[in-house]
Amino acid sequence: MKAAALSQSSRLEAVEALGSREFDVLVIGGGVTGAGTALDAASRGLSVALVEARDYASGTSSRASKLIHGGLRYLQMLDFKLVREALTERGRLLTAIAPHLVQPVPFIYPFTHKVWERGYIGAGLMLYDGLSFAPGVHRGVPLHRHLSRRSMQKLFPEMREDAAVGGLRYYDAKVDDARFVATLIRTATSHGAVTASRMQATEYLTDHGHITGVVADDLESGQTVQIRARHVISATGVWTEATENLPGFPASPDAGASTSPTSRGLKVRASKGIHIVVPGDRIVGNAGMILNTEKSVLFIIPWDGYWVIGTTDTDWQLPKAHPVANATDIDYLLDHVNAVLKNPLTRDDVIGTYSGLRPLLQPVSTDAQSTAKVSREHTAATPAPGLTAIAGGKFTTYRVMAEDVVDQALGPEAKGNPSITANLPMLGAEGFKVRMRQRGRIAAKYGWEIGRVNHLLRRYGGLIDEILELIDADPSLGEPLPGAEQYLKAEVTYAVTHEGALHLEDVLTRRTRLSYEQPERGLAASDTIADLMGRELGWSDQERNDEIAAYRARVDAERAAELEPDDESAAAVRARAEEIMPPEGSSLA
Template structure:
């Protein structure tokens, strides 16, 4: 494997190379599916490029419920194929692909009826466990177990007495979604892929009715250039419509693309899922909680020192670039969380919010159906020769989606050159088990608590060695970041030098979670973070000030939007904040 560093130099080298060669596969979209597709294609021995208009995982893929799961509600919908597929992928991620980024997590399903509900839910969870068994795949989690009311209280003391007469404990897994995406990109680059973020597809190149590449714009420099490829894959999620509407699409495909995103009677529908974040000391428990609401599923998830509570499932018809929470969303989640908690949470406890858009595939005939009832299945389609798109699906099944879309793009060539990603560890996995056993020695060497070492191992795996090299070269980088002592200064430098962060918001919202795990959403620490990034990215004083002001404007707009009663008003406020590198109008965002 070559270096996996996503450095500014790597990005420029990738752009230079993208201009000069004809690729086998070009992937548009740097979310989890696009990054997975780039990794799938490059590990088949293909010459691969990957471009993303904003930061890696800046859309849906950094705004999930942070879960790798089969989906109990899909089981309730009798979608056994999807559940089995997702549970198989859960096992692979936990045990082979990314065991440091994906961690088993116990959940309690509270029971409010002693007999019939225990039998009904117990049978469902027995099936859930059964579907997770697959030949050659380790499950990575224990089987479910029935609990008495007292057993529930031992695991989750802050569950209200009225919320459960007993419960069932089962396991799924949690994930740092944005870091998983960045690691997929890094792994693909390590195997030879060319990857460039802040690089936007603005039109197609076509010859004789076939797509042969894209016209792209480097949003950092403003330069435009052509990228030629034998196959173009669009993995842009809720932007699938825009992907198929770019200028230059062969004319015979226009009618199909105008009718539906895939040209097969399907269209992508955006569903907003919103989450709130509350401090870890506001809820006492060692497991997550799952229960059903009238509109969605309620998750209360312990996550890295705080709790994530979600989610909503509502149509989103505003700008797709910046989905935000509104006051109605926050009140909805607080009301349903308080219905099961002994502790009463208020808006004063909400230290952060985030919202993402699920790309749901929906037949045109089912437009009136609630988004909560729309299938999470995915579809790959070819709206024009040379162009393959994929939409739908869920985060957990990204690898299957990536395999399917590359298979479809390659057509008859795929059988002779199949995917190998099912057993391929991501960067940071090899050596992780050894570093985990050395955690006590690392703590002594650097004067850290074991919890600090665990934090680093959970973010970097065996790539912790690269972070430690920075600290060995400059011991001051081993100090906590002032105002956000959960993070080390070295992590900020590493994000800019090795993880592809080009702007302040990339670090504060995706490489770290300071945008919602800090009370002031990271505004207070932004200048110190900009100071650490500046030498890597060549920022002068004016550039640093612009980055800090842009982040402040964005954050203040999101806070103001959170007070609005509906999506239209909230979105208008968020859209008023300027972007440090705006994308081109009418192109894939």
């Protein structure tokens, strides 16, 4: 299979193709669930289209805790089915689907009581490990083990001596979420899906009460396209209800449609989770840590030279495009993490923040006040004939969600055409292990440290060959980015020519993580990145300057929002930043 390249020209071809024929399946939403749905349907031999209103993974799927995990929190809620499902998917991702993108990571669970906690939590971790065993699926991580206080200090020297009397070490996995989604989109496209970002679904097409497609606006050109499909699937996360309310939605189901509560649509509750990022040398540790708080579970996650700390869990009822961290959120995380650190963190140590919205499936009859108590289960429903929606779930279980929603859309047809994605590798998985063994030779050829090659392999896997081809053609692309030396210039060019990046923010926030890895949020590298992107995209000087100005406005607004005491004032400050990307409107991916 030839790896598809997502470029400006391939996008134009995709937009033309979207209006030229009827597809078997049209997916609305380019997050991890939508991307997984497109791959699931395409790998069944169906003709597939996918549209995303903004950049791929620009919503929840680039703003998560970056963990592939079963969820100890859900084990505490006795949600064994969800935990088992997630742990099985963790094993598949680590060993078969995306071993280049998903890595094992150890975590410490500290005890503050010598006897009952060791027995209670130990039994829970034993169950957690036990649930991870599934026929034909390798776990991909070691089993948990108990630790003395001295052993914990060796693994995490930064922990205060009075913060724990002992603990456990267990393993989960981490992932660069936005990169995962970009690769998933490319994989679906390589298997025949027609995919286009910045295509906003604005209206449903119908025929006698049956949804037959959507009208979509190309937000880059202003062109309007009618996209027709036998089955339309909504995978829009926190925008699920807004998607159902697009113009053209049938007023009532036809006589043959179910009228059960789930078939009338799904209700989704948005829960905000924020994360802070601190430099790697600010915390001394060789493992992550998990802490229970009164409101949520707190993770301290080792992350490529940094530490990611999160998360919060608070209700969000404001516009969904740009959730932001406020001062109260940041102080909450600092207060709880400082309870276990020898050298407390301050606001000055925080070099970046990011915020996302969890799409929590809301039972129609629930009166729950806390989003922390709402289930992470997912549900596929049929709000109208021809339209299937998927909501709830979590990043780790995206593949199961995709399989379920395609099955729901196809109905009886699915029995003779089942999903095959359980062991279908993503792009970059093939050749990854070989290139890992060749990394010394690659480093020598290009004059790099081994760490540079490891960085590339963990971002691109076997697709590192495409990066090296760019550098062979233009050796200057093998140079580090000024102001962001952890990345190569070639990675920026590759983001445009192979990964569908169209705007400066796409590279700074999702193809790289400079928007929260650098104290200046990537501004030091923005000129060079804009030059490299402009060369491929044909930007004029004015377009280049507009891109930089829009990104700078975003950085300024988010920094100012972080000083505000609550969500309302922080969101109002963030909304002042004008941007090139479309504002939140009627749609939603």
